[in-house]
Amino acid sequence: MLSRISSRCALVGPSFRRGLATEAATVSSELPSSSQIAPERAKKSSRPCIKTAIILNRAPVLTRTPTPFEKAYYSYQARLRRALHNPFPYDFYFKQGTLLETRFNIEERKRERLAFGPGFLEKEDISEEKRQANIAAVEQLAQQEGEGEELMPRVNQADVNLDEKSLDRSGQCNMYLIVKVTEDGKDIWRFPQGNVEKGQLLHQAAQKNLLAECGDKMDTWIVGRVPVGVYKPEPLLGSPETVIFFHKAHIMAGQVTVDGKNIKDFCWMSKYEVRNKVPRPYWESVKDILSEF
């Protein structure tokens, strides 16, 4: 009998299922106990104030520099592969005696020499004049094809000047946007955030708040519809609890514009630079969302 009552009670009480945007701990603390068949309702606290914050990410634009170990490993594997590869079908790819074949031969000899040392290759059985003529012809071809176009350097002006507002700085890292605002008379750094209006979905509110704080001069995309993290600051006396949901977003183009009204300043920071800027409890709640590199 008792068991039947308690099972009915469990059905009537708050459901075990919870949506994505609710907190687990409060639900489990409110579980009904079998002793209270008709529990007195706790005095209804005021509704929490829900906000959304956007972790706006600039994905890496450069490949990571390999570590010394990786460099040695890749170099060894490349040599191994070169030593073991199948014979190259020259006659399938090049017509006999063409300039392209000559160029390929010269380049290939250079690569072999780099991989296995100068003593590895046998001497070409062509005369010295012929060899020089080949090299000159290949150089001429390279000039015609406009080779020698220089690659962009991996370190650019923003890296040198430590320009924290630039999206070009630290191309190998994930960079995150943080903004400076005045809250309670203090200047603090945080991710862009805003309130959720009634009837608004979280991800829609996130997009709207981002545009409101950082201007519409950029092209962004909010990843998914569910928040990726939550932060609850210590509630002030007498004011309702605040819950901040974090959404991840990517910046595709454009830049933040400062209007001086909502935000005072902004900067793009990597994970460990963010740590030095934001308040400690805030950092604790977002640190696992940010990427190491």
Next chain:
Amino acid sequence: MASQASRKVSGYSLTRFQRAPRISRALARNPKTGLPQPPAKIITREFAPCRLEDHYHATLKDDLMYMTYTHEIGERRPPRQIRLKFDPEDPYTKYRKNPPVGGSQIGKKPAPPSTPENIVRLEKIQLHAMVKEAVANKGHLLPALMQMKALSGESFQGGGHHAVEGVQIIRGKKSVGGWVRPGIPIGVKVDLKGQAMYDFLGTLTEFVLPRLRDFPGIVLPPQSSSSNTPSTAAGVVSFGLPPTAIGFFPQIEINIDAYPKLTGMHIHFVTNATGVGAQDRARALVSGFQIPFVRR
């Protein structure tokens, strides 16, 4: 000079090693090929950092986890057993079939729970071409074979990996009146994994797809199509390229005159996604590598 210094750590070069030891004893020879065999088994691995793989780990993996996460609390309930399972002891079921109730359940298989290990990832890319003319004359397979070889660079047990099968010849499986007979070679295929897979994907999205005329993207099925078919529960995204598009691959373009005829091919992106909605998750992943999709 700076690059020279960065390549060296405390006097040792990172990219050049000692001279190889002198071979004092004659190497054993492979009885089949007659080639000298090194005394140890040599396997080649990644020989350069892989840009697209880095992109997957740095950006796509996080995003896909956020986009495909489904929240579940506690253990899942075991599936409802509609009919008794086959029991060899039971004389009733012993010699009877036990078909599933309500038709095939393949398309209704639930997706595995969302865990960090289950995030959708690319397992392999399969290139596959069928050459109809090869039924009459198997010599017509040769250009297709060479084309696959040039596109993939794979060879049988290449790099010492025993599981790498290189470019394979597909044979007919059954008899179709006046067309296919069992055992005749009618197509070629090649499986790409790891670094070769990402290299191919990069070539495809940067050199080939942007140069195609009238290719807005892989056409998605209409929204009204069934979501319970077996193909939606298998995480494979497939599309085809016509023979004209093959010429845009730089590997082929360099000596396109050497091929008597180019063959169109199917490209299958095989991911680890399974269960309901697997194809959608696979599409999300593949579109992250800049393969476009359109809905008609």
